[in-house]
Amino acid sequence: MDNNLDASVSSAARADETGYSSEIAQGIADTCADAGISLVASLPDDWIAYTISKFELDERFNHVPVNREESALGLCSGAFLAGTGSAALMGASGLMTLIYGITKINYTYEIPIYFLITHRGTFDDGAKFHVSNGLYLEDVMQSINMPYTIVNSRDEMPMIAEAYHHSRKISRPTVAVLPKKLLKGTV
């Protein structure tokens, strides 16, 4: 059986075949490292397979694949209390499962957490079963007053760091949303 590093190399090769951008994935990792993030907890989504492999293979990060999105929330929230900068990387569907955890832990205790998520449900999303996220994702984030930014092009990638720092300023969660076109490197 492959170890995590070998499995990540295979996953990156698959992401390359399906048209996702190594350069953008690397840019996301570099931006996170420069922002002070050293722990990344992730759940997969096809769109961010390359990004996950970059975090796994990069010695600047302690990358922890987790069993479900709530575990990413718990891990990153605890990491804050040890002074570790962290990011929870997941698909939009994963974020939709987290409302209880966010309001119970991050709002009750005012613990910042930073989410990097895919912008599922957009017109270019080929996965029919993610349509409901397109209908409700932004409404859900707005309904709990969770600040988010959509990173629409590579020129806007510094927003990834700004959104992270903003979570620390306001002691609440923030979200950077990664569109498919960005992750494919076409914008």
Added chain:
Amino acid sequence: MKYEEAVAYIASRWQDELVVTSAGTTSELWHAETGDTERVFYLEASMSLSSVFACGIAQGVPDKPVWVFSGDGAFCMNPGMLQVERQMNLPNLKHFMLSNRVYGSTSNVPLPGRVDNDYAAIARGFGIERVYSFGSMNELQGTFEEAVLEPGHTFIHLEVEPMNYRGASPPMDGPEVKFRFGRYVERVTGNQVFSAPLDHD
């Protein structure tokens, strides 16, 4: 084994470990036993997240032992937490799982699978190497030093009786718990918890 006796004994052995408690009863009992408001993060009603929360703390303070409590109600909501624990394999983490086969913080409503759940077997099944299961105070006291005080990520299953307990919650709102605990971590480890570098413009 009586729930309150197990918690009281563990509290009596407490030295300088950081502690994360779980829903309701554990938080209330630990606060009643210790009165501590600095070295304990009273994580109320996280519905299974206490051990991964503690992993987040433990990975950032590798020289500091971290004790975390969970109950079997929470455990059953997210047994995959053990995958994360196993993968991180933090030598400074000790996970106490109190099993009373009921949802103890909500009027002892019975847990599904309450008769058959073998929590130590589940932990071993996830590959955790140091697994202990104690059903009596004699067992807990007799093996405490090996199980708890020796280094190595450890899962400790404590089979306890349901109890009818409704104590007071620790008298702090969430942000006070955060600041007291975080300031303590800053003081004893030198880590900067609340000092994220920010621009001033």
